Amino acid sequence: MPAYVPPPPRRLLEPHRIFLIALFGAIVFCAVWFLRWDWLEKYQWKLLHGIWETLFLLFSTAGAGFILAVLLGLVQVTGPKPLAMIARGFCTLIRGTPLLLQLWLLYYGLGSVFAQYPEIRHSMFWPYLRQAWPYGFTALMLSFAAYEGEVMRGAFAGVPRGELEAARAFGMSRFTTFRRIWLPRAIYRALPTLSGETVLQLKSTPLVATITVVDVYAIISRVRQDTYLTYEPLLLLALIYMCLTGILVLLFRMLENRIPSRGA
Amino acid sequence: MAASPVFLNLDLLALSPPGWGGVLLAGFAASLQLAVGGFGLGLLIGIGGAFGKLYGGPIVRDLLEVYTTVIRAVPELVLILLLYYAGTDAVNSLLMLVGLPRVDISGLAAGIFVIGVVQGAYSTEVLRGAIKAVPPGQIEAARAYGMSPFKTLHRITLPAMLPYAIPGLSNLWLIATKDTALLAVVGFSELTLVTRQAAGATKAYMLFYCAAGVLYLSLTLISNRVIGYIERRARRGIAGPM
Numbered sequence: 001m002p003a004y005v006p007p008p009p010r011r012l013l014e015p016h017r018i019f020l021i022a023l024f025g026a027i028v029f030c031a032v033w034f035l036r037w038d039w040l041e042k043y044q045w046k047l048l049h050g051i052w053e054t055l056f057l058l059f060s061t062a063g064a065g066f067i068l069a070v071l072l073g074l075v076q077v078t079g080p081k082p083l084a085m086i087a088r089g090f091c092t093l094i095r096g097t098p099l100l101l102q103l104w105l106l107y108y109g110l111g112s113v114f115a116q117y118p119e120i121r122h123s124m125f126w127p128y129l130r131q132a133w134p135y136g137f138t139a140l141m142l143s144f145a146a147y148e149g150e151v152m153r154g155a156f157a158g159v160p161r162g163e164l165e166a167a168r169a170f171g172m173s174r175f176t177t178f179r180r181i182w183l184p185r186a187i188y189r190a191l192p193t194l195s196g197e198t199v200l201q202l203k204s205t206p207l208v209a210t211i212t213v214v215d216v217y218a219i220i221s222r223v224r225q226d227t228y229l230t231y232e233p234l235l236l237l238a239l240i241y242m243c244l245t246g247i248l249v250l251l252f253r254m255l256e257n258r259i260p261s262r263g264a
Numbered sequence: 265m266a267a268s269p270v271f272l273n274l275d276l277l278a279l280s281p282p283g284w285g286g287v288l289l290a291g292f293a294a295s296l297q298l299a300v301g302g303f304g305l306g307l308l309i310g311i312g313g314a315f316g317k318l319y320g321g322p323i324v325r326d327l328l329e330v331y332t333t334v335i336r337a338v339p340e341l342v343l344i345l346l347l348y349y350a351g352t353d354a355v356n357s358l359l360m361l362v363g364l365p366r367v368d369i370s371g372l373a374a375g376i377f378v379i380g381v382v383q384g385a386y387s388t389e390v391l392r393g394a395i396k397a398v399p400p401g402q403i404e405a406a407r408a409y410g411m412s413p414f415k416t417l418h419r420i421t422l423p424a425m426l427p428y429a430i431p432g433l434s435n436l437w438l439i440a441t442k443d444t445a446l447l448a449v450v451g452f453s454e455l456t457l458v459t460r461q462a463a464g465a466t467k468a469y470m471l472f473y474c475a476a477g478v479l480y481l482s483l484t485l486i487s488n489r490v491i492g493y494i495e496r497r498a499r500r501g502i503a504g505p506m
Contacts, residue, residue, distance in 0.1 A: 092484075102477075105477065108460075108464075108469045108473070112470070204339070231350065241337065241339055241342060242337045245337040245338075
């Protein structure tokens with residue numbers, strides 16, 4: 001076996017690529033021609049609504065989770081020991097168990113506990129607690145926070161001390177240092193993994209369909225039940241998620257390019 | 265009001281039938297089998313995929329690129345549904361073609377296949393990176409000694425790349441253990457689904473979900489210990505922390 005030699009830079013349209021693209025086109029054509037797609041018209045608005053629901057869930061949980069992750073990372077780096085240990089334990093707990101289990105624990109477990117207390121049932125929160133999405137939101141947010149919290153811990157710890165000392169030498173207060181130097185530098189460092197985590201989060205969102213939240217996955221499940229089709233809806237769903245992932249990756253790449261970096 | 269007594273009723277976890285402990289442990293064993301099988305299959309696919317990506321011809325490389333990109337862009341849940349149905353369908357239509365009767369594919373085999381295919385995409389990438397990290401001179405030296413490609417693989421490339429691959433692979437193992445829970449959605453009786461059934465039958469939701477959580481968590485923690493040991497062993501002879 002030869003040692004690894006980096007391949008020469010390749011053009012998009014080499015002869016074998018043209019052949020592969022033609023083959024792929026033929027497969028797509030067969031899929032469109034021979035499979036049944038007549039249900040698409042009936043469900044298109046529901047599908048769009050489901051995609052919107054999925055995206056909303058993704059961005060709201062990632063946003064809230066990221067704020068929590070910053071806190072978790074910060075506490076682990078600077079916090080008093082008991083707090084740091086609690087934060088680390090939280091991360092281990094969430095990262096060590098499947099998200100599906102956490103979701104069902106919250107929805108069925110916590111939901112049934114809530115239902116047993118008349119105080120909660122008569123409180124103003126009950127109309128929300130009876131629905132599924134608060135549980136889905138909480139589970140997804142906690143999961144994102146735990147995974148990203150580990151990343152933020154490393155990012156906070158990895159900001160060069162000299163930069164923080166320089167900020168102090170400029171007479172910045174601790175909070176200003178955090179706001180102007182420490183947090184932005186840590187986020188820059190975490191950005192490449194943040195994009196990966198966000199894609200992972202997108203891929204976790206369909207789990208909420210198992211607790212009756214209506215996202216795009218749930219719509220497709222309903223199509224499957226209504227039409228008795230196995231493959232067509234699932235293939236479309238895979239395509240939708242691939243497009244969403246691609247868009248997310250592109251967005252993050254644009255964001256990363258905007259951040260000034262030295263060298264490389 | 266009745267919340268705490270139900271939560272604390274540990275008799276429900278007894279191993280013999282009025283308790284559900286035995287059922288939970290059987291589900292845990294099924295989860296473990298799935299994870300080990302899926303991870304192993306994924307590793308095999310990953311080794312093949314990594315070598316294909318590094319040394320294969322242009323068509324092989326492009327096809328592997330499509331495989332890893334698609335698998336990593338689509339949610340595991342969707343892939344599991346697709347592969348679970350498509351895989352069993354494909355085997356059966358293949359059998360029909362050669363004129364054999366349809367077979368019922370066991371949930372375990374289908375589950376291992378599904379998790380293996382998903383893991384294969386990720387481990388292809390991990391192993392590709394690790395192989396690239398092996399200094400080319402070592403592989404050239406092996407060739408200069410006249411080793412066959414296969415001997416180079418198992419004597420030089422695989423052992424030399426191991427320290428670089430272990431962090432990624434251990435991460436994949438942990439993901440594999442957690443991905444087994446997704447098979448609950450297609451009705452395979454692994455720990456999560458069994459837990460749901462137990463909880464539904466007894467109404468002690470919190471108790472059973474927490475018990476299952478403890479099982480998963482202990483698996484993760486024990487895995488971490490073992491991984492730490494393996495990592496130290498694979499790194500012996502490498503100076504300093506990487």
